[in-house]
Amino acid sequence: MTEERFEEILKRNNQFLIQEMDKRIDNKIEEKLKKNNQYLIQQMNERMDKKFEDFEQKMNKKLEETDRKLNGKLAIFEKEYGEKISAIFDKIQLIDDIKKNTDYENKKYFERIENHDDLLYSHELRISELEDKVSSI
Numbered sequence: 116m117t118e119e120r121f122e123e124i125l126k127r128n129n130q131f132l133i134q135e136m137d138k139r140i141d142n143k144i145e146e147k148l149k150k151n152n153q154y155l156i157q158q159m160n161e162r163m164d165k166k167f168e169d170f171e172q173k174m175n176k177k178l179e180e181t182d183r184k185l186n187g188k189l190a191i192f193e194k195e196y197g198e199k200i201s202a203i204f205d206k207i208q209l210i211d212d213i214k215k216n217t218d219y220e221n222k223k224y225f226e227r228i229e230n231h232d233d234l235l236y237s238h239e240l241r242i243s244e245l246e247d248k249v250s251s252i
Contacts, residue, residue, distance in 0.1 A: 192245055199238045206231045 206228060213224045 192242075192249065195238055195242045195245060199235060199242065202231050202235050202238065206235070 209224050209228050209231070213228075
């Protein structure tokens, strides 16, 4: 075997060894990168899940607060309308009673009707304010 032939064989052998080392290193690097990517994806998913849970909890709290506020306003609204309806029925009943009674008794009923008119007017003012507030929500 000549020296040139020996060098050629050595060069080929070295190239082969370098290629094998490159393959093995590439495989190891790919495996490490895959593991690292899987870990990163897992961490990202966990963080995103936590963020979504936090966001959902915040939204639920805001919805509960809005419901509480709205229910409170609705309760006031129902009370005001209930009193107004009651005053209307009392007024109608009094008008019917006026038709049945004498003039002497009519004076008492007219005074009561005026009181109910005043009461209705005050309720209308309060209800219109509430309607403005609720419509602005």
